Amino acid sequence: MATFALIHGGGGSARDWRLVETELRRMGHDTVAVDLPIEDPSAGLGDYADSVVKAVGDRTDLVVVAHSWGGFVAPLVCDRVKADLLVLVTAMIPAPGEPPGDWWANTGFQGPDTSDEVAVFLHDVPPDLAAEMLGGGREHAEKALLEPWPLDGWPDVPTRFLLCRDDRFFPPAFMREVVRERLGVTPDEIDGGHAPMLARPAELASRLAGYAGQRTGRS
Template sequence: MTTFALIHGGGSSAWDWHLVAAELRERGHDVVAVDLPIDKESSGLSDYTDAVVEAVGERRDLVVVAHSWGGFVGPLVCARVPADRLVLVAAMIPAPGEPPSDWWGNTGFSGGDMDDEIALFMHDVPKKLAEEALARGRDQVGRAEREPWPLESWPDVPTSFLLCRDDRFFTPAFMREVVRDRLGVVPDEIDGSHMVMLSRPRELADYLTGRS
């Protein structure tokens, strides 16, 4: 049995993973998903990491999965606990010493139309589910945005990147370049929007468990 530690993205919550968590549990695996303290002004990257590490506890056979902004947290977790694998799903890839707030300019990110968040992030998610996701969103505040990423190098853990082919936020062409420059690998790809865990939970669970 594998334990999957699922890390949500910016402005979100562990709820984002509930469909994937159900799929993984049906396959006989353990799942840990935690709300990062993104809505606390005093919380920094270490607090985000602590939340995941404490939830994992003594579990082993661990796969850490980080989505979007959670890409700044996933490697920090892997530097603290024994992990067999790190999977970045449409995620930001940090560089040593880089604050998350600098990532956008450093990578040449060109933005998107934030006036319609469903169209930008969840255009293929059922309407009621997308609306619930927006209602469950949280404001992300605090010093974590401004803190330099503390690792001097990438943790010694096998890392894969899953790119979403229909992502309108982190577009495929943009992310392929970022993955090449920062990880030096060719990303795996899956159909789906930025919130692929809500639009294609079964397919994402298949990928995570090695069935795709």
């Protein structure tokens, strides 16, 4: 069985993963979901990664999973601990020296109008969960958005990318190109929008468990 370290996206929290955690634990896996210190104005990217490393502790058979903005943090975690696999779920892929705030222009991102957050991010999430997620949103302090991503290259860990076909924030065609350019791989795909951990927790957990069972080589 595997230990899944689950990293939320921008403005999110560990609670975003609770439905997926239930499914993974039902399958016999261990899970660790972490609240990144995104509201702390003194916390940088390294501090975010350290919060995950501390929560993981001495657990082994580690699969690091990141959603959306969490893609900036997960590779840093894999650089600090022995991970068997890194899974990016409709996540941002950093480049060496790139501040997260520059990612949008550097990738050519042309995003939608996000004034209706439900329509863009949560259109397929049950209304009660969508309302809860919006009500629990957290502000993101600037430091970690402005500092250069610190690694010289991608960590030496097998990596999978799971793209959401109905994502209205990161359109599939755009993300396929970003994944090809930045990771040199073809992404896997799943139905649903930008928050599959809330809209399709059982299906996402099944995908993650399947990846954990294939931890024998680089994707």
